[in-house]
Amino acid sequence: MSTAEATPGYAGASAAAIGRHYDLGNDFYRLWLDPTMTYSCALWEEGDTLEQAQVRKLDHLVEGARAGGARRVLDVGCGWGSLLERLVGVHGVERAVGLTLSEEQAKTAAARGGSRCDVRVESWADHEADEPYDAIISIGAFEHFARYGLDRDERVEAYRRFFRSCHEQLAPGGRLALQTNAKGSNVRLDRQTVRDLRFIIETIFTESELPWLSEITAAAERSFEVVSVRNDAEHYALTCREWLGRLVANREAAVELVGEQAVADYERYLSATVGHFERRHLALLRLVLERV
Amino acid sequence: MPQPIAEGDVAAIVRAQLGAKLPPEAPVTAGSTLKELGLSSLDLTEIYFAIEERVGTELDPTAAADVKTLGELVAVVNALVAKAGGTAPARA
Numbered sequence: 001m002s003t004a005e006a007t008p009g010y011a012g013a014s015a016a017a018i019g020r021h022y023d024l025g026n027d028f029y030r031l032w033l034d035p036t037m038t039y040s041c042a043l044w045e046e047g048d049t050l051e052q053a054q055v056r057k058l059d060h061l062v063e064g065a066r067a068g069g070a071r072r073v074l075d076v077g078c079g080w081g082s083l084l085e086r087l088v089g090v091h092g093v094e095r096a097v098g099l100t101l102s103e104e105q106a107k108t109a110a111a112r113g114g115s116r117c118d119v120r121v122e123s124w125a126d127h128e129a130d131e132p133y134d135a136i137i138s139i140g141a142f143e144h145f146a147r148y149g150l151d152r153d154e155r156v157e158a159y160r161r162f163f164r165s166c167h168e169q170l171a172p173g174g175r176l177a178l179q180t181n182a183k184g185s186n187v188r189l190d191r192q193t194v195r196d197l198r199f200i201i202e203t204i205f206t207e208s209e210l211p212w213l214s215e216i217t218a219a220a221e222r223s224f225e226v227v228s229v230r231n232d233a234e235h236y237a238l239t240c241r242e243w244l245g246r247l248v249a250n251r252e253a254a255v256e257l258v259g260e261q262a263v264a265d266y267e268r269y270l271s272a273t274v275g276h277f278e279r280r281h282l283a284l285l286r287l288v289l290e291r292v
Numbered sequence: 293m294p295q296p297i298a299e300g301d302v303a304a305i306v307r308a309q310l311g312a313k314l315p316p317e318a319p320v321t322a323g324s325t326l327k328e329l330g331l332s333s334l335d336l337t338e339i340y341f342a343i344e345e346r347v348g349t350e351l352d353p354t355a356a357a358d359v360k361t362l363g364e365l366v367a368v369v370n371a372l373v374a375k376a377g378g379t380a381p382a383r384a
């Protein structure tokens with residue numbers, strides 16, 4: 001059995017590290033995320049509100065994975081359940097299964113998804129479906145699948161385990177739509193950028209590391225064909241700017257919920273990240289992969 | 293004029309960067325790999341900044357992307373220094 005403990009190699013961030021981040025409390029995130037509580041880069045078009053851009057993103061990935069009207073869909077890293085709700089509510093999916101490592105998220109997601117959704121506090125590394133899925137979607141979770149300090153080969157190996165597991169769970173010809181932050185090719189970091197990145201790794205996203213695009217494709221080799229890749233770095237700059245504006249507008253309420261330090265940390269993280277995407281130190285990848 | 297850097301100086305910069313993470317008795321030599329020293333990519337960037345200050349010129353960060361050992365790092369840096377018009381690398 002391939003449990004995280006029994007198999008050698010890195011199997012993703014611990015539930016404790018994930019909990020530290022996402023269990024700051026739903027109410028805190030509600031203050032600055034959009035009403036659907038989607039916590040990942042949106043897909044913007046002229047004139048969009050944040051909510052419209054988030055829904056556009058969800059639908060884009062649903063389409064990429066060919067999940068509309070499917071019988072069974074897996075959402076790896078389901079967060080607060082916005083995609084699950086949309087899969088069964090709008091896209092006619094019969095059964096949607098969501099995985100998260102955060103208890104708080106799972107409670108919210110289960111309540112929203114209703115009877116056609118199954119939300120589990122479980123890692124993909126431990127998930128065993130009773131039947132194959134027709135499509136898999138994973139948004140903003142891949143960042144947690146490798147740890148800071150692993151070298152390239154170790155990261156590729158960690159990612160390969162993820163793709164193998166998706167391969168096992170997916171029906172032949174089924175698609176995986178994957179959205180993740182990645183390293184950008186501008187490696188000329190100034191000192192402030194290095195300090196901010198270190199702060200983000202040590203304070204906000206502990207036990208996380210970003211892939212290079214080539215590591216993703218190397219890890220998927222021989223199990224998935226790449227159908228499409230797009231880099232929407234500027235969309236994440238916009239999304240973070242929007243989140244930051246909302247957080248600042250609701251600052252007092254936020255401080256009351258999580259304290260001054262946590263709010264200041266999130267302000268620093270969000271405002272630094274806007275610049276990291278604008279300057280292409282970071283990339284935002286949306287990939288569609290097809291199981292062979 | 294940019295100046296080449298000696299291995300010992302890079303070793304000292306590495307020690308300073310790692311601080312308490314590296315036990316004082318752990319050797320830092322030309323053959324030490326960045327991996328066994330426990331240097332992350334951000335550590336390396338900061339080490340690069342310190343080296344730039346020492347040699348007195350900006351260095352292309354992509355040049356050192358594939359170095360595995362401290363000795364290779366020193367060689368890459370001194371080659372860049374030479375290209376930037378510095379004196380020939382000092383022999384250790």
Ligand SMILES: C[S@@+](CC[C@H](N)C(=O)[O-])C[C@H]1O[C@@H](n2cnc3c(N)ncnc32)[C@H](O)[C@@H]1O
Pocket residue numbers: 011012013018022037038039040076077078079080082099100101102105122123124125138139140141144145
């Ligand atoms: C940034 S949130 C994104 C949530 C959601 N997809 C969205 O876009 O709003 C990352 C999610 O990945 C989950 N996650 C991280 N590592 C995981 C793993 N190994 N298995 C399952 N879920 C994981 C976290 O619990 C969290 O729900």
